[in-house]
Amino acid sequence: MKNSLRTPYDGIVMAAPVTIPYARYSIESAQWWIGRALSALVAKAGIKASDIDGLCVSSFTMGTDSGIGLTQHFGLCVRWLDTIPLGGASAIAALRKAARAVQARDADIVACVAGDTNHVDSFRLTLENFSRFNQDAVYPYGAGGANASFALIARNYMRTYGVTREDVGRIAVAQRANALRNPHALMKTPLTIEQYLAARPISDPIHLFDCVMPCAGAEAFLVMRDETAASLGLPAARLLSTIERHNAFADDPMQVRGGWAMDVGELYAMAGVKPDDLDVVQTYDDYPVITMMQFEDLGFCNKGEGAAFVRQHDLTIEGDFPHNTSGGQLSAGQPGAAGAYLGLVEGLRQVLGEAGPTQVKDAKLALASGFGMINYDRGLASGAAIFAGPAR
Amino acid sequence: MIDPIEPPRRKNPLLRTRLPASPPRPRSRTSHGFTRAAAEGRFMLQRCEACGTFAYPAREACPACLSAGLVFVDAPRRGALLAETTARVPSDVYFRERAPWRIGLVRMDCGPTMVAHLHADCVEGAPVIMSFQLDKSGQAVAFARPEGETPNMADDRQWREMTADPKFRRVLVTNGRSMIGQEAVAALKAAGAKMVFVGVSEPWRPFAGEQLLRGQAGIEIVTLDAADEKSATDLAADIGGKVDILVNTTEYVRPGGLLDRKGTSIARDEVDQAYLGFINLAQTFGPAMRMRGADGINSSAAWVNILSVYALANWPAFGAYSASQAACLSLSHCLRAELRPGGVKVMNLFTGPVDTEWFQTVPPPKVAPRAVAQAIVSGLKGGLEEIYVGDVAAEIKQRLAANPKALERELDK
Ligand SMILES: [Zn+2]
Numbered sequence: 001m002k003n004s005l006r007t008p009y010d011g012i013v014m015a016a017p018v019t020i021p022y023a024r025y026s027i028e029s030a031q032w033w034i035g036r037a038l039s040a041l042v043a044k045a046g047i048k049a050s051d052i053d054g055l056c057v058s059s060f061t062m063g064t065d066s067g068i069g070l071t072q073h074f075g076l077c078v079r080w081l082d083t084i085p086l087g088g089a090s091a092i093a094a095l096r097k098a099a100r101a102v103q104a105r106d107a108d109i110v111a112c113v114a115g116d117t118n119h120v121d122s123f124r125l126t127l128e129n130f131s132r133f134n135q136d137a138v139y140p141y142g143a144g145g146a147n148a149s150f151a152l153i154a155r156n157y158m159r160t161y162g163v164t165r166e167d168v169g170r171i172a173v174a175q176r177a178n179a180l181r182n183p184h185a186l187m188k189t190p191l192t193i194e195q196y197l198a199a200r201p202i203s204d205p206i207h208l209f210d211c212v213m214p215c216a217g218a219e220a221f222l223v224m225r226d227e228t229a230a231s232l233g234l235p236a237a238r239l240l241s242t243i244e245r246h247n248a249f250a251d252d253p254m255q256v257r258g259g260w261a262m263d264v265g266e267l268y269a270m271a272g273v274k275p276d277d278l279d280v281v282q283t284y285d286d287y288p289v290i291t292m293m294q295f296e297d298l299g300f301c302n303k304g305e306g307a308a309f310v311r312q313h314d315l316t317i318e319g320d321f322p323h324n325t326s327g328g329q330l331s332a333g334q335p336g337a338a339g340a341y342l343g344l345v346e347g348l349r350q351v352l353g354e355a356g357p358t359q360v361k362d363a364k365l366a367l368a369s370g371f372g373m374i375n376y377d378r379g380l381a382s383g384a385a386i387f388a389g390p391a392r
Numbered sequence: 393m394i395d396p397i398e399p400p401r402r403k404n405p406l407l408r409t410r411l412p413a414s415p416p417r418p419r420s421r422t423s424h425g426f427t428r429a430a431a432e433g434r435f436m437l438q439r440c441e442a443c444g445t446f447a448y449p450a451r452e453a454c455p456a457c458l459s460a461g462l463v464f465v466d467a468p469r470r471g472a473l474l475a476e477t478t479a480r481v482p483s484d485v486y487f488r489e490r491a492p493w494r495i496g497l498v499r500m501d502c503g504p505t506m507v508a509h510l511h512a513d514c515v516e517g518a519p520v521i522m523s524f525q526l527d528k529s530g531q532a533v534a535f536a537r538p539e540g541e542t543p544n545m546a547d548d549r550q551w552r553e554m555t556a557d558p559k560f561r562r563v564l565v566t567n568g569r570s571m572i573g574q575e576a577v578a579a580l581k582a583a584g585a586k587m588v589f590v591g592v593s594e595p596w597r598p599f600a601g602e603q604l605l606r607g608q609a610g611i612e613i614v615t616l617d618a619a620d621e622k623s624a625t626d627l628a629a630d631i632g633g634k635v636d637i638l639v640n641t642t643e644y645v646r647p648g649g650l651l652d653r654k655g656t657s658i659a660r661d662e663v664d665q666a667y668l669g670f671i672n673l674a675q676t677f678g679p680a681m682r683m684r685g686a687d688g689i690n691s692s693a694a695w696v697n698i699l700s701v702y703a704l705a706n707w708p709a710f711g712a713y714s715a716s717q718a719a720c721l722s723l724s725h726c727l728r729a730e731l732r733p734g735g736v737k738v739m740n741l742f743t744g745p746v747d748t749e750w751f752q753t754v755p756p757p758k759v760a761p762r763a764v765a766q767a768i769v770s771g772l773k774g775g776l777e778e779i780y781v782g783d784v785a786a787e788i789k790q791r792l793a794a795n796p797k798a799l800e801r802e803l804d805k
Contacts, residue, residue: 124483136423137449140416140533141507142493143486144479151477152497152507159475159516203477250455253499254474376449377497377505 004241004270011226012099013236014387016045017348018220021184022333026117026216030061031073033115033338037218038074041111045222045234054080054107054223056098058090058114058337060126080107087372088284089244090114090340091219092383096242098223108228115218116336122214126336133376144203146286147211149374151203154289156254158205160304163292165205167307169196171288171323172209172330174315179327181317181357186213186333209330210287217335219345237351237366237387241270244383252378258290258371259382260297268299271386275299278386279363280350281321282343284371285328290379294369298384322360325350344368344385351389364392394512397547399560399586400689412685412734413486417529423450425464426532430524431777437467437504448504469522471500473514473536486528489686494550498522498536511537511548525554525775528685528735530728546773555775556694556737559584561636566591566618566673571748572698573641574601575765580639581610583769586690589631591616593623618642618669621676628676633684638677639696639768642669645750649711662716670697670720674727685734694737694772697724698764701742701785705792707803728777739771744784757783 018040020033034057042049055078057067067083070076080101084090091114098110129135142148157163173193179185191209199208222234229236243266245259260267268274275298283294292306300321301309313321326332326346329339347366349355355363369384419427429436438447440454441461453460476496482488494510498520506522514520520536527533535554537545546557563580567573568590577588590605590613605611614631617623618640644665646658653659681692702710703717721740728738745751747758759782767781780786791799 132420133449135416135418136420137534138507139484140527140529140531141495141509142479142491143416143482143484144477144493144495145483148477148479148495152475152495155477156475156497201478201480203479203481206477253505254497377507 004266006266006270008270009099009103009239009241012103012223012239013226013229014095014221014223014239014348015229015234015236016041016222017345017352017354018044019184019345020115020218022186022215022217022335024118024186024213024215024333025120027119028117028216030059030115030117031065031070033117033216033218034059034070034113035074037113037115037220038111041113041220041222045232047109047232049074049076052076052109052111053078054098054101054110056082056084056094056110056112058084058086058094058340059116060336061116061122078107080110086340086381087337088286088340088379089370089372089381089383090337091344092242092340092368092370092385093244095223095239095344095385096244096383099239099242102223102225108224110223111220112223113218113220114337114341116216116338118214118216118336131373131375138376146374147203147206149377150287150290151206153255153378154287155205157256157289157293160256161307163289163307165197165207166193167310168210168288168292169193170310171285171291171315172196174319175285175324175328176331177316178325178358179331182326182332183357185327185331186215187327187331206287210289212286212329212334212339215333215335217333217338219335219338219341221341221345221348235352235354235390237348237389240273240386240388241267242383242385243267247380248382255378256293257303258293258297258379260294260369260384264297264299267384267386273365273386278365278367279322280325280347280360280366281323282347282366282368283324284340284343284369285324285330286334286339286371288330290371291324294371298367298369317358317360322363325355325358325360340370340372344370347387351387353389353391362391364389393542394544394548396544397552397560397689409684410489410686411683412528413489414529414733414735415486415527416484417531419531420450422452423532425450426524427526429464430526430532432779433523433774433776435467435469435523436464437502438462439465439467446500446503448500448506468500468502470539471498471506471520471522471536473497473510473516473518473520474499474505476510476514476516490553496536498534506534508534508536509550509554511535511545511551513538513542513545513548526737526777527554530732530737556637556739556772558637558769558772560586561690561693562587562589562634563637563639564589564591564631564635564677565639565641566616567641567643568592568605568613569599570641570643571601571761572643572746572764574604575761576639576641576768577605577611579765579769583773586610587612587634589614589635591618591627593617618673619664621672624672624676628680632677632680635677635681636684636690636692637694637696637772638673638681640670640673641698642666643698644716645710645713645748647710647713647750649708653712659712662712663719666716667719667723670723678727678731681736682731682734685736692734692736694739695727695731696739696741696768696772698741698743699724701744701780701788703742705788705796705799705803737775737777739777739779741767741771741779741781742785742789743781744788759784
């Protein structure tokens with residue numbers, strides 16, 4: 001195992017995981033959802049809003065607002081502020097920045113929050129206006145959105161490594177089983193592999209149950225030093241390591257690996273743990289095939305062995321590899337930028353023993369990953385974090 | 393392999409005509425380098441002047457060396473199809489109506505990876521040839537087709553969305569008295585046009601070449617004097633709903649500029665015939681064409697203007713004529729904008745002096761009317777917007793781009 005030269009996150013903790021239950025459509029604004037999450041954070045942590053002196057926000061649907069507008073909107077006076085537009089990598093990026101801010105005492109309590117609304121038209125508008133490369137060179141080609149872009153990646157990946165739809169389907173089916181135990185998951189009916197395989201095609205080889213359901217929702221957590229958490233009497237999880245990478249492997253003609261593969265050694269070295277030590281794993285599941293790619297790139301198996309890995313493991317809450325325990329975005333819903341937070345917040349609940357019906361027994365050590373921004377032909381942003389509950 | 397398209401059936405007048413929708417239109421300013429290429433049927437990519445790297449999508453700095461010297465240059469068209477997908481439930485109205493829609497990712501031999509519309513005969517892993525086409529929004533898109541010809545290649549459903557192929561379409565050629573008009577009729581028929589209406593003013597007055605038009609299947613002489621508003625209105629009332637392609641062959645060439653002419657009577661005729669004639673045709677035929685842009689196999693598709701290349705730079709020997717052509721060129725851009733919501737293309741052909749009586753004293757090279765007709769057909773089949781026919785037109789274009797002042801001085805002789 002290689003050594004990490006990076007400054008350890010000594011004494012940096014995460015607390016107060018908050019999820020505002022999702023809604024398929026909402027007539028409320030993103031600001032409303034973010035407001036609910038901040039309110040829930042304050043209530044859960046037993047602090048006053050004025051105790052929050054750092055704020056980090058992510059949202060696709062805030063319109064012209066950024067973090068600064070929200071300070072006045074919500075009556076917050078902060079000395080550290082960030083707005084992170086990294087889609088599915090936003091939560092990991094927010095955590096990394098907030099952790100260093102509290103470590104350097106630039107702030108004491110940072111609220112990391114993401115929220116998005118989903119009006120009937122907002123998903124299409126987000127697709128249309130996603131990025132300049134997307135506007136110029138992707139959206140005019142069938143307007144298939146992320147489904148079409150990931151279909152190209154999935155098709156190439158599946159052909160290259162001999163992966164079948166059934167292999168990929170195992171991930172979706174296991175997550176649905178997990179979601180049935182999450183009272184807030186939008187998907188409430190069981191999913192069999194037969195149903196998965198029989199689903200209608202959306203953009204071959206992507207079929208209906210490979211796609212997330214866009215929705216409204218918000219997620220949040222606090223980052224602080226352990227002495228702050230102790231003084232507040234807050235249960236907290238210690239941050240052990242993180243990685244973040246953008247535009248990795250630009251010379252790969254098509255994406256068969258994410259930036260994790262570049263930094264995975266560092267991820268485990270800094271945490272001082274091995275993949276086998278993890279009790280629960282939360283990957284960024286915008287598509288199950290991307291989750292399979294992460295199993296490889298995050299070191300659970302070698303490249304090309306993702307299909308074998310999911311055949312050999314039970315990914316449900318009670319299985320030998322508990323994964324995306326709340327149902328993930330595939331079954332809980334995809335609340336825009338809050339989808340980036342979903343896995344991290346659920347992982348936090350797991351190691352704090354607060355996950356309730358989705359709790360993995362004795363979960364102490366968790367990994368959460370993020371992936372995002374299909375700017376043109378591939379997802380550009382990747383990140384991951386490993387954190388440990390008080391029991392470890 | 394694709395099946396040939398079937399001739400359209402007779403339209404049920406009780407059914408609502410499907411209104412045109414437009415594919416997504418927004419583009420960055422730099423991306424219009426591809427629009428320019430597509431308009432002329434060229435394949436251009438940005439290449440870094442400093443390090444030679446080809447880049448795509450349109451960028452403001454080289455991804456290999458950060459130089460700002462990215463220049464659009466003609467680029468090798470060959471690539472390989474890495475992966476394809478079929479979008480079945482697009483979020484956009486245009487594509488939803490046309491789903492399933494096939495796209496792919498192509499690795500160009502010269503480096504970049506391009507998302508492209510796919511011809512149905514493209515095969516994963518196999519070589520493809522890339523072009524930029526103007527889609528129904530008028531913007532450039534990359535289109536990949538197989539290397540080499542395949543059966544019924546031009547009948548591909550997605551390709552036909554990018555072009556204005558005359559096959560099975562009904563065409564109005566506005567002036568059958570001219571040589572260009574007559575050659576255009578023949579070329580369009582040969583290209584598979586279902587019907588060619590040929591406008592002739594005072595058709596009882598005999599004219600050369602008449603026997604080529606009369607009594608031919610699929611060719612119908614109609615009364616049209618474009619300069620006469622009532623004549624254009626009457627004809628549009630009769631056939632306006634079944635003109636899919638309009639070829640404006642109005643021609644009025646007289647020598648002379650300003651000081652050697654007396655009064656405005658000739659200039660007035662030039663304006664009446666070319667400019668006001670254009671307006672009459674646009675106002676009478678344009679609205680129906682704009683509405684019928686998505687009306688099946690024989691949807692309205694294109695408006696063609698034949699302009700003198702001296703619309704771009706005045707040639708004093710034919711100075712007033714040049715000005716009338718410049719007015720028509722300007723008007724064509726207005727028409728293009730107004731027909732765009734219907735997905736109807738406006739194609740301008742620029743020619744040097746044509747081999748007809750009014751350019752009798754002009755030395756060669758001159759453009760044969762048949763060459764103009766062939767360019768009309770190939771431009772429609774390729775979905776082009778600007779075509780330069782013949783050596784003179786091509787040269788004027790280059791000289792204009794190189795140094796407009798030099799061209800101005802040199803045309804004065
Ligand atoms: Zn360069």
